[in-house]
Amino acid sequence: MNAIGASKSPGRWRGLIAPGIxxxxxxxxxxxxxVWQLERKGEKEALIGHIIARSHEEPPAQLPASDAWDPKTDEFRRVRVTGTLQNDKETLVHGLAAGDVPGRALQGFYVITPLVRADGSTVLINRGFVPTELKNPADRKAGQIAGETTLTGILRASEVRTMFVPAADPARGEWFNRDIAGIAAAKGLGTVPPYLIEADAAANPGGWPRGGQLRVDLPNNHLQYAFTWFGIAACLVGVFSVFAWRKLNDPPAPSRG
Known part of the structure:
Protein backbone atom coordinates (compact mmCIF):
# COMPACT_ATOMS: atom_id res chain seq x y z
CA MET A 1 0.00 0.00 0.00
CA ASN A 2 1.37 3.41 -0.89
CA ALA A 3 1.88 6.19 1.66
CA ILE A 4 -1.31 8.08 0.74
CA GLY A 5 -3.47 4.99 1.07
CA ALA A 6 -1.91 4.09 4.35
CA SER A 7 -2.33 7.59 5.73
CA LYS A 8 -6.09 7.45 5.15
CA SER A 9 -6.71 3.99 6.48
CA PRO A 10 -10.04 3.22 8.19
CA GLY A 11 -8.31 3.35 11.57
CA ARG A 12 -7.53 7.02 11.12
CA TRP A 13 -11.07 7.84 10.07
CA ARG A 14 -12.39 6.04 13.13
CA GLY A 15 -10.09 8.19 15.26
CA LEU A 16 -12.04 11.26 14.13
CA ILE A 17 -15.48 10.00 15.19
CA ALA A 18 -15.40 10.98 18.89
CA PRO A 19 -13.65 14.37 18.36
CA GLY A 20 -15.99 15.04 15.42
CA ILE A 21 -19.14 14.40 17.48
CA VAL A 35 -28.52 33.35 17.29
CA TRP A 36 -30.04 33.82 20.76
CA GLN A 37 -28.00 36.98 21.30
CA LEU A 38 -29.25 38.37 17.99
CA GLU A 39 -32.81 37.70 19.13
CA ARG A 40 -32.10 39.39 22.48
CA LYS A 41 -30.72 42.40 20.58
CA GLY A 42 -34.03 42.82 18.76
CA GLU A 43 -35.99 42.43 22.00
CA LYS A 44 -33.83 45.02 23.77
CA GLU A 45 -34.19 47.54 20.95
CA ALA A 46 -37.97 47.05 21.00
CA LEU A 47 -38.02 47.56 24.78
CA ILE A 48 -35.99 50.78 24.54
CA GLY A 49 -38.32 52.11 21.85
CA HIS A 50 -41.31 51.11 23.98
CA ILE A 51 -39.96 52.96 27.03
CA ILE A 52 -39.20 56.11 25.05
CA ALA A 53 -42.68 56.15 23.49
CA ARG A 54 -44.46 55.68 26.83
CA SER A 55 -42.34 58.24 28.67
CA HIS A 56 -43.51 60.96 26.26
CA GLU A 57 -47.22 60.20 26.44
CA GLU A 58 -49.67 62.68 27.94
CA PRO A 59 -50.36 61.70 31.59
CA PRO A 60 -53.77 60.02 32.06
CA ALA A 61 -56.40 61.51 34.33
CA GLN A 62 -56.07 58.74 36.93
CA LEU A 63 -53.45 56.33 38.20
CA PRO A 64 -53.91 52.62 37.44
CA ALA A 65 -56.00 50.77 40.01
CA SER A 66 -53.96 48.33 42.09
CA ASP A 67 -56.00 45.32 40.99
CA ALA A 68 -55.72 46.35 37.32
CA TRP A 69 -51.98 47.08 37.37
CA ASP A 70 -50.03 45.16 34.76
CA PRO A 71 -46.31 45.95 34.47
CA LYS A 72 -46.26 44.76 30.86
CA THR A 73 -48.76 47.42 29.79
CA ASP A 74 -48.52 50.07 32.52
CA GLU A 75 -44.86 50.34 33.51
CA PHE A 76 -42.97 53.36 32.13
CA ARG A 77 -46.19 55.29 31.52
CA ARG A 78 -46.04 58.98 32.33
CA VAL A 79 -48.49 60.01 35.07
CA ARG A 80 -49.49 63.03 37.17
CA VAL A 81 -50.46 62.86 40.84
CA THR A 82 -51.49 65.39 43.47
CA GLY A 83 -51.13 65.03 47.21
CA THR A 84 -49.03 65.81 50.27
CA LEU A 85 -45.57 64.34 50.76
CA GLN A 86 -44.83 62.69 54.10
CA ASN A 87 -41.22 63.78 54.29
CA ASP A 88 -40.82 62.33 57.80
CA LYS A 89 -41.42 58.83 56.39
CA GLU A 90 -38.93 58.89 53.52
CA THR A 91 -36.81 55.82 52.78
CA LEU A 92 -33.30 55.96 51.36
CA VAL A 93 -32.36 53.28 48.82
CA HIS A 94 -28.68 52.85 47.96
CA GLY A 95 -27.87 53.62 44.34
CA LEU A 96 -25.75 55.39 41.76
CA ALA A 97 -26.56 58.30 39.47
CA ALA A 98 -24.86 60.06 36.60
CA GLY A 99 -22.51 62.80 37.79
CA ASP A 100 -21.60 66.14 36.26
CA VAL A 101 -18.42 64.59 34.86
CA PRO A 102 -19.18 62.19 31.96
CA GLY A 103 -18.39 58.59 32.82
CA ARG A 104 -18.23 59.24 36.56
CA ALA A 105 -21.13 58.06 38.71
CA LEU A 106 -22.21 59.57 42.01
CA GLN A 107 -22.77 57.30 44.99
CA GLY A 108 -25.74 58.03 47.19
CA PHE A 109 -29.40 57.27 47.68
CA TYR A 110 -32.78 57.43 46.00
CA VAL A 111 -35.37 59.13 48.19
CA ILE A 112 -38.64 57.17 48.33
CA THR A 113 -41.37 59.29 49.94
CA PRO A 114 -45.05 58.48 50.57
CA LEU A 115 -47.56 60.88 49.05
CA VAL A 116 -51.06 61.02 50.56
CA ARG A 117 -53.79 61.91 48.08
CA ALA A 118 -57.05 63.73 48.74
CA ASP A 119 -58.98 60.45 48.96
CA GLY A 120 -56.64 59.20 51.71
CA SER A 121 -54.77 56.70 49.52
CA THR A 122 -50.98 56.62 49.54
CA VAL A 123 -48.56 56.11 46.67
CA LEU A 124 -44.78 55.95 46.87
CA ILE A 125 -42.77 58.58 45.02
CA ASN A 126 -39.14 58.16 44.04
CA ARG A 127 -38.31 61.85 44.36
CA GLY A 128 -34.84 61.39 42.91
CA PHE A 129 -31.21 61.05 43.91
CA VAL A 130 -29.16 62.62 46.69
CA PRO A 131 -25.38 62.15 47.08
CA THR A 132 -24.11 60.52 50.23
CA GLU A 133 -23.22 63.84 51.87
CA LEU A 134 -26.88 64.89 51.66
CA LYS A 135 -28.25 61.75 53.26
CA ASN A 136 -29.53 63.75 56.24
CA PRO A 137 -32.76 65.61 55.33
CA ALA A 138 -31.60 68.57 57.42
CA ASP A 139 -28.79 69.16 54.92
CA ARG A 140 -31.22 69.55 52.02
CA LYS A 141 -33.96 71.79 53.34
CA ALA A 142 -34.40 73.35 49.91
CA GLY A 143 -35.58 70.01 48.64
CA GLN A 144 -38.43 69.54 51.14
CA ILE A 145 -41.88 70.27 49.69
CA ALA A 146 -44.56 71.15 52.26
CA GLY A 147 -48.29 71.16 51.62
CA GLU A 148 -50.18 69.90 48.62
CA THR A 149 -48.15 69.50 45.45
CA THR A 150 -48.55 68.05 41.97
CA LEU A 151 -45.85 65.79 40.57
CA THR A 152 -45.34 64.14 37.22
CA GLY A 153 -43.21 61.09 36.63
CA ILE A 154 -42.88 57.56 35.31
CA LEU A 155 -44.56 54.45 36.71
CA ARG A 156 -42.13 51.76 37.85
CA ALA A 157 -42.75 48.27 39.17
CA SER A 158 -41.24 46.90 42.36
CA GLU A 159 -37.61 45.93 41.82
CA VAL A 160 -36.78 42.26 42.26
CA ARG A 161 -33.70 41.63 44.41
CA THR A 162 -31.11 39.57 42.56
CA MET A 163 -28.54 37.27 44.14
CA PHE A 164 -25.89 40.01 43.92
CA VAL A 165 -27.98 42.61 45.78
CA PRO A 166 -27.69 42.62 49.60
CA ALA A 167 -30.82 41.92 51.61
CA ALA A 168 -32.59 44.91 53.12
CA ASP A 169 -32.27 45.69 56.82
CA PRO A 170 -35.41 47.69 57.67
CA ALA A 171 -34.41 48.08 61.33
CA ARG A 172 -31.32 50.03 60.27
CA GLY A 173 -32.98 51.70 57.30
CA GLU A 174 -30.73 49.93 54.80
CA TRP A 175 -32.36 49.30 51.42
CA PHE A 176 -30.69 48.25 48.19
CA ASN A 177 -33.64 47.86 45.81
CA ARG A 178 -37.04 49.53 45.43
CA ASP A 179 -39.03 46.91 47.32
CA ILE A 180 -42.40 48.65 47.34
CA ALA A 181 -44.22 46.21 49.61
CA GLY A 182 -41.25 45.97 52.00
CA ILE A 183 -40.84 49.74 52.29
CA ALA A 184 -44.57 50.26 52.83
CA ALA A 185 -44.61 47.63 55.59
CA ALA A 186 -41.51 49.06 57.29
CA LYS A 187 -43.03 52.55 57.35
CA GLY A 188 -46.49 51.37 58.42
CA LEU A 189 -48.16 52.80 55.33
CA GLY A 190 -50.79 50.12 54.99
CA THR A 191 -51.89 49.13 51.50
CA VAL A 192 -50.16 50.97 48.67
CA PRO A 193 -50.27 50.39 44.90
CA PRO A 194 -47.77 47.82 43.58
CA TYR A 195 -45.87 50.56 41.77
CA LEU A 196 -44.12 53.82 42.50
CA ILE A 197 -43.71 57.04 40.54
CA GLU A 198 -40.24 58.22 39.54
CA ALA A 199 -40.55 61.98 39.70
CA ASP A 200 -39.23 63.99 36.78
CA ALA A 201 -36.58 66.69 36.95
CA ALA A 202 -39.11 69.46 37.62
CA ALA A 203 -40.01 67.96 41.00
CA ASN A 204 -37.30 69.89 42.89
CA PRO A 205 -36.04 72.72 40.69
CA GLY A 206 -32.66 73.83 41.98
CA GLY A 207 -32.72 71.47 44.96
CA TRP A 208 -32.28 67.94 46.16
CA PRO A 209 -33.38 65.20 45.64
CA ARG A 210 -32.66 65.45 41.92
CA GLY A 211 -35.48 63.86 39.92
CA GLY A 212 -35.55 62.78 36.33
CA GLN A 213 -33.04 59.99 36.90
CA LEU A 214 -34.69 57.46 34.60
CA ARG A 215 -32.30 56.95 31.71
CA VAL A 216 -33.21 54.96 28.62
CA ASP A 217 -29.69 53.65 28.33
CA LEU A 218 -30.26 49.96 28.92
CA PRO A 219 -27.11 48.03 28.03
CA ASN A 220 -27.43 46.54 24.56
CA ASN A 221 -24.23 44.59 23.93
CA HIS A 222 -25.97 41.62 22.37
CA LEU A 223 -24.48 42.16 18.91
CA GLN A 224 -21.00 42.11 20.43
CA TYR A 225 -21.87 38.92 22.33
CA ALA A 226 -23.25 37.35 19.13
CA PHE A 227 -20.01 38.09 17.25
CA THR A 228 -18.07 36.59 20.16
CA TRP A 229 -20.01 33.30 20.02
CA PHE A 230 -19.83 33.13 16.21
CA GLY A 231 -16.11 33.90 16.40
CA ILE A 232 -15.52 31.06 18.83
CA ALA A 233 -17.54 28.79 16.54
CA ALA A 234 -15.34 29.76 13.58
CA CYS A 235 -12.20 29.08 15.65
CA LEU A 236 -13.59 25.67 16.57
CA VAL A 237 -14.14 24.84 12.89
CA GLY A 238 -10.60 25.95 12.09
CA VAL A 239 -9.00 24.00 14.93
CA PHE A 240 -10.91 20.82 14.12
CA SER A 241 -10.11 21.15 10.42
CA VAL A 242 -6.38 21.35 11.14
CA PHE A 243 -6.65 18.49 13.61
CA ALA A 244 -8.50 16.28 11.09
CA TRP A 245 -6.13 17.11 8.23
CA ARG A 246 -3.11 16.20 10.30
CA LYS A 247 -4.80 13.07 11.60
CA LEU A 248 -5.43 11.87 8.05
CA ASN A 249 -2.28 13.06 6.31
CA ASP A 250 0.62 12.96 8.75
CA PRO A 251 2.88 9.95 8.15
CA PRO A 252 2.59 7.26 10.78
CA ALA A 253 5.18 7.22 13.52
CA PRO A 254 8.04 4.82 12.69
CA SER A 255 7.74 1.54 14.53
CA ARG A 256 10.46 0.59 16.98
CA GLY A 257 11.94 -2.70 16.75
Missing part, protein backbone atom coordinates in the same frame (compact mmCIF):
# COMPACT_ATOMS: atom_id res chain seq x y z
CA UNK A 22 -17.87 16.54 20.35
CA UNK A 23 -16.95 19.36 17.96
CA UNK A 24 -20.33 19.16 16.19
CA UNK A 25 -22.22 19.39 19.49
CA UNK A 26 -20.06 22.31 20.64
CA UNK A 27 -20.51 24.04 17.28
CA UNK A 28 -24.30 23.71 17.50
CA UNK A 29 -24.27 25.18 21.01
CA UNK A 30 -22.06 28.11 19.99
CA UNK A 31 -24.16 28.94 16.93
CA UNK A 32 -27.31 28.66 19.04
CA UNK A 33 -25.90 31.11 21.57
CA UNK A 34 -25.02 33.55 18.80
Missing amino acids: ASAVSLAILIGLG
